[in-house]
Amino acid sequence: MAEEVKLLTTWSSPFALRVVWALKLKGVQFDSIEEDLSNKSPLLLQYNPVHKKIPVLVHNGKPISESLVILEYVDETWRQYPLLPDGPYDRARAHFWAKFSDDKVSPSIWGVFIKQGKEREEAFDQIFENLKFLEEELKGKRFFGGEKIGFADLALGWIAERVCVLEEIIGVKIVEEEKFPLVSAWMQEFVKVPIIKESLPPHEKLVTKIRGIREKFLGAA
Amino acid sequence: MAEESVKLLGYWASPFALRVKWALKLKGVHYEYVEENLPNKSPLLLRYNPVYKKIPVLVHNGKPLAESLLIIEYIDEAWKQNPLLPDDPYERANARLWAKFFDEKCVPEVMGAFASKGEEQEKAAKARENLKMLERALEGKPFFGGDKIGFLDIAVGWIGIWGRIVEEIAGVSLIDAETMPLLTAWLNNFLEVPVIKACIPSWHELLEHNKGFHKILTGSST
Numbered sequence: 001m002a003e004e005v006k007l008l009t010t011w012s013s014p015f016a017l018r019v020v021w022a023l024k025l026k027g028v029q030f031d032s033i034e035e036d037l038s039n040k041s042p043l044l045l046q047y048n049p050v051h052k053k054i055p056v057l058v059h060n061g062k063p064i065s066e067s068l069v070i071l072e073y074v075d076e077t078w079r080q081y082p083l084l085p086d087g088p089y090d091r092a093r094a095h096f097w098a099k100f101s102d103d104k105v106s107p108s109i110w111g112v113f114i115k116q117g118k119e120r121e122e123a124f125d126q127i128f129e130n131l132k133f134l135e136e137e138l139k140g141k142r143f144f145g146g147e148k149i150g151f152a153d154l155a156l157g158w159i160a161e162r163v164c165v166l167e168e169i170i171g172v173k174i175v176e177e178e179k180f181p182l183v184s185a186w187m188q189e190f191v192k193v194p195i196i197k198e199s200l201p202p203h204e205k206l207v208t209k210i211r212g213i214r215e216k217f218l219g220a221a
Numbered sequence: 222m223a224e225e226s227v228k229l230l231g232y233w234a235s236p237f238a239l240r241v242k243w244a245l246k247l248k249g250v251h252y253e254y255v256e257e258n259l260p261n262k263s264p265l266l267l268r269y270n271p272v273y274k275k276i277p278v279l280v281h282n283g284k285p286l287a288e289s290l291l292i293i294e295y296i297d298e299a300w301k302q303n304p305l306l307p308d309d310p311y312e313r314a315n316a317r318l319w320a321k322f323f324d325e326k327c328v329p330e331v332m333g334a335f336a337s338k339g340e341e342q343e344k345a346a347k348a349r350e351n352l353k354m355l356e357r358a359l360e361g362k363p364f365f366g367g368d369k370i371g372f373l374d375i376a377v378g379w380i381g382i383w384g385r386i387v388e389e390i391a392g393v394s395l396i397d398a399e400t401m402p403l404l405t406a407w408l409n410n411f412l413e414v415p416v417i418k419a420c421i422p423s424w425h426e427l428l429e430h431n432k433g434f435h436k437i438l439t440g441s442s443t
Contacts (some may be wrong), residue, residue: 064318065318072313
């Protein structure tokens with residue numbers, strides 16, 4: 001049966017990257033459609049009329065948006081390489097850490113990235129508090145998913161993929177190894193996984209782009 | 222088989238705790254309800270939910286879970302009777318997407334209208350615009366879940382009560398029968414379902430409680 005899997009994406013989106021990782025881990029063939037977010041295509045507006053954002057997965061003509069919802073759909077549709085564990089409680093915990101990533105970790109790291117002075121110090125306090133929870137969760141585990149990467153790893157993976165870029169731009173360490181040895185080790189292990197490594201966006205191009213975003217933000221403040 | 226222990230840490234005036242109560246009741250799960258004396262958070266709550274420090278928290282055989290929508294999905298997986306989410310992965314994704322849309326795009330707008338002093342009409346207009354979009358998920362069905370109540374119904378349903386409270390206190394319109402006929406009809410059906418109706422707190426008490434809240438949020442004296 002011919003299956004059509006399309007992913008509306010951008011090369012630099014950490015949310016789209018989550019979906020790319022999931023599809024590749026499962027060995028699902030898909031077409032990538034690069035979107036220009038400053039000039040959204042009719043296709044994107046048709047497939048995601050509510051949010052008008054990427055990533056959007058289109059499976060046999062049916063669109064799904066929101067990266068974590070897509071991840072779950074991918075896991076339920078293609079059963080090889082399960083991303084979520086079997087038991088309901090462990091599944092709920094994986095979802096919890098994924099939500100924590102977007103609710104708390106992401107805004108706190110973005111906060112440090114765009115703030116300065118005293119506001120940045122306060123943002124660091126937020127990050128440390130959030131990282132402490134992740135450090136605790138990683139005790140006795142190589143990945144959040146256990147021995148192999150799973151749903152929570154893919155959700156939190158942007159930390160491993162992107163924090164070094166942010167650190168390079170602001171010239172300050174955000175995740176210090178002495179303070180968070182387990183999170184640091186996880187970050188290094190995660191990007192070494194072949195499928196993760198081969199999907200990383202080009203480093204210099206990413207640095208340039210994100211530096212530009214930061215300058216725009218600081219200029220507008 | 223070992224005896225099962227199910228505890229729900231909640232707050233009587235919380236719509237998020239109500240969602241979880243609805244899920245448990247629909248599944249016929251027996252649970253012990255523990256009322257948190259908010260804003261004073263108990264050591265138990267802080268131990269069970271150190272990350273967010275909020276209710277609701279479900280504790281099943283000693284294992285805690287937080288975040289209402291996650292809890293409801295857990296309940297659906299742990300107790301198989303009366304399924305809340307459909308079987309089909311695409312339909313499940315849609316239910317989750319709309320619940321996320323509601324929590325991220327409708328609720329903050331409603332809260333914004335409630336907490337505003339001076340901008341409530343503009344914020345309410347935005348809230349109405351987003352609430353209207355939910356009608357796409359109804360698609361001529363009696364409930365979001367189809368013929369019977371499902372995940373999305375219990376995720377969104379509380380807006381029928383709290384929405385009216387915000388309308389009364391803030392003097393805005395949120396759920397307009399003329400422009401949102403499907404949503405209005407659905408709410409009227411949903412809130413009359415016996416299991417749903419039985420869990421709803423007293424209107425008068427909720428109103429008084431939220432009037433107090435409104436005073437604090439808007440810094441008003443009346």
